Amino acid sequence: MSQVSSPISTLQRVLAEGTFAVTGECGPPRGADPDVVNGKIEHLKGFVDAVNVTDNQTAIVRMSSIAASAHLLNKGLEPVMQMVTRDRNRIALQSDIMGAYSLGIRNILCLSGDHQTFGSQPDAMNVFDIDSIHLIRTVRDMRDEGKDMSGHDLTCPPRMFIGAAANPFADPFEYRVIRLAKKIDAGVDFIQTQCIYNMDRFKEWMKLAREEGLTEKVYILAGVTPLKSAGMANYMATKVAGMDIPEPVLKRIAGVPKDKASKEGIAMCVETIAELREMEGVHGVHIMAIEWEEKVGEIVKAAGLLPRPEQS
Amino acid sequence: MIVGEQKTIAEIKELVAPFKKVLILGCGTCVKTCFAGGEDEVATLTSALRLAFKKDGKEIQIEELTVERQCEDEFIQEATEAIARNEVVLSLACGAGVQDIAKRFEKVPVLPGVNTTFIGILEKHGLFTEECVGCGDCKLALFASVCPIARCSKRLLNGPCGGSKEGRCEVDPAIDCAWQLIIDRLKTLGQLENLRTYVQPKDWRSSNAGGPRKLVREDHIL
Numbered sequence: 001m002s003q004v005s006s007p008i009s010t011l012q013r014v015l016a017e018g019t020f021a022v023t024g025e026c027g028p029p030r031g032a033d034p035d036v037v038n039g040k041i042e043h044l045k046g047f048v049d050a051v052n053v054t055d056n057q058t059a060i061v062r063m064s065s066i067a068a069s070a071h072l073l074n075k076g077l078e079p080v081m082q083m084v085t086r087d088r089n090r091i092a093l094q095s096d097i098m099g100a101y102s103l104g105i106r107n108i109l110c111l112s113g114d115h116q117t118f119g120s121q122p123d124a125m126n127v128f129d130i131d132s133i134h135l136i137r138t139v140r141d142m143r144d145e146g147k148d149m150s151g152h153d154l155t156c157p158p159r160m161f162i163g164a165a166a167n168p169f170a171d172p173f174e175y176r177v178i179r180l181a182k183k184i185d186a187g188v189d190f191i192q193t194q195c196i197y198n199m200d201r202f203k204e205w206m207k208l209a210r211e212e213g214l215t216e217k218v219y220i221l222a223g224v225t226p227l228k229s230a231g232m233a234n235y236m237a238t239k240v241a242g243m244d245i246p247e248p249v250l251k252r253i254a255g256v257p258k259d260k261a262s263k264e265g266i267a268m269c270v271e272t273i274a275e276l277r278e279m280e281g282v283h284g285v286h287i288m289a290i291e292w293e294e295k296v297g298e299i300v301k302a303a304g305l306l307p308r309p310e311q312s
Numbered sequence: 313m314i315v316g317e318q319k320t321i322a323e324i325k326e327l328v329a330p331f332k333k334v335l336i337l338g339c340g341t342c343v344k345t346c347f348a349g350g351e352d353e354v355a356t357l358t359s360a361l362r363l364a365f366k367k368d369g370k371e372i373q374i375e376e377l378t379v380e381r382q383c384e385d386e387f388i389q390e391a392t393e394a395i396a397r398n399e400v401v402l403s404l405a406c407g408a409g410v411q412d413i414a415k416r417f418e419k420v421p422v423l424p425g426v427n428t429t430f431i432g433i434l435e436k437h438g439l440f441t442e443e444c445v446g447c448g449d450c451k452l453a454l455f456a457s458v459c460p461i462a463r464c465s466k467r468l469l470n471g472p473c474g475g476s477k478e479g480r481c482e483v484d485p486a487i488d489c490a491w492q493l494i495i496d497r498l499k500t501l502g503q504l505e506n507l508r509t510y511v512q513p514k515d516w517r518s519s520n521a522g523g524p525r526k527l528v529r530e531d532h533i534l
Contacts, residue, residue, distance in 0.1 A: 086466070090513065112466050112468060112473050113466075115465055115466065115475075115482065115483045117483055117484075118483075126466075128466050128467040128468075129513075129514075129516070130513045130514075131466070131467070131468045131469055131470050132468075132470075132473075133470040133471075133510070134469075134470070134512075134513045137510075149513070165474065166474075167473075167474030167475075169474075170472065170473075170474045170475065170476050170477060171472075171476050171477055171478055171479065171489075171492065172472070172476070172492055172495050175471060175472065175491075175495055175507060178471070178507050178508055179470075179471045179472075181508065182470055182471065182508065182510065185510065186510065194474060241474075241475040241477075241482035242473075242474040242475045242477070242482065
């Protein structure tokens with residue numbers, strides 16, 4: 001995690017320089033129109049260092065993350081290509097990593113993916129040939145050893161800045177830091193966490209991570225999602241897997257008039273970012289403004305995180 | 313055991329409707345234990361089918377027979393005469409039994425009356441649970457004897473995903489999180505450190521991903 005002489009990506013450079021990084025998120029459309037992606041890019045450009053492009057998130061069929069990432073590149077915005085092991089076996093995953101690199105994609109987020117039963121086609125077969133930790137190691141070995149999973153030497157190995165997710169709010173809690181350590185051992189460079197609403201629990205997780213020396217080995221980008229309304233907060237609290245929204249947070253957003261709720265949600269998000277910035281071992285923030293990309297600029301500005309460093 | 317569940321009467325009725333003489337052939341081993349295809353289920357199904365066809369004003373002749381196992385020739389032979397007397401066999405065995413009957417009697421249509429579901433156990437009365445997928449390369453020693461391939465919805469080998477909550481799987485709260493079970497048992501056994509071990513990607517060649525499997529036991533070949 002020391003200074004990197006030739007950073008792979010803007011995101012790596014920003015983090016290595018010690019700047020508090022900002023990443024955003026872009027969900028590709030349920031269709032083939034590049035203008036939908038381009039529209040989201042306009043909302044995000046200049047406000048974030050890189051943008052996660054989701055891979056059929058919530059198991060709903062969408063434009064591929066590779067193609068949408070290529071649209072970002074065309075518009076001068078750096079993608080973090082998400083890749084899940086749910087839909088592709090190891091052959092397809094490695095092939096797509098090489099293909100993505102050939103298109104100019106330099107950041108990858110390795111995930112297992114939401115289970116297909118949550119999505120629009122629950123009758124689909126899943127793959128799960130390998131898990132997310134295997135995927136991290138695969139990308140690392142491609143980059144650092146120049147070999148694919150079979151040990152075959154690659155001509156022009158893909159060099160990716162490797163990310164993974166962590167959910168400090170899932171159970172069993174005492175295992176969550178061990179899992180983070182396993183991901184670091186497998187070769188992860190940065191972590192983006194689940195959305196943080198339960199600050200006490202996140203602090204506890206960070207404390208355990210620091211005690212294990214993990215924050216010295218990996219960049220941690222804390223996840224935040226602005227709440228649009230009390231209805232959205234309740235939905236996330238009760239229906240979205242792996243989410244932890246404590247009662248006081250739900251009460252606060254429900255306590256303001258409906259037409260003021262989104263403003264309150266943004267204020268809460270900005271306050272959370274301020275708290276995260278002060279936390280030892282947090283290297284940046286990952287803003288997941290789901291179908292609300294137009295508010296990212298406002299949040300980043302209010303959080304005092306502008307201007308962003310130049311893109312590489 | 314192999315756990316199975318009898319198909320609905322409506323589906324079975326549709327399957328046998330084109331025939332006039334049907335042998336309902338039970339299997340006295342696994343599917344008997346899980347109340348899907350033993351002699352009691354053969355009798356109940358026979359009555360239900362007779363009644364259903366009678367209501368439609370349709371004549372159908374149904375014969376009942378249960379053999380010990382439909383996956384061994386020795387027992388299948390006991391059904392030879394009954395099969396010869398009928399136009400079709402409705403087998404209440406697992407998928408292996410159905411196919412073995414078809415292999416031995418190539419001119420007789422053999423229909424499945426049971427959906428074969430999994431290799432599992434009788435957890436308690438009325439509850440069967442899946443425990444094994446028959447991957448051909450048992451790694452239970454790594455996981456405190458709880459199989460993540462059979463019991464984790466994402467087949468994760470290196471710990472629980474972010475959807476484990478209070479011991480439940482995100483896919484369905486009725487499903488135990490296999491990784492919670494693994495961790496609990498490692499704790500009990502004082503082997504929690506095992507969790508830090510990186511488990512290699514699975515070599516699926518021993519599973520049916522490598523194509524249909526055969527087991528040859530030279531020492532048993534006569």
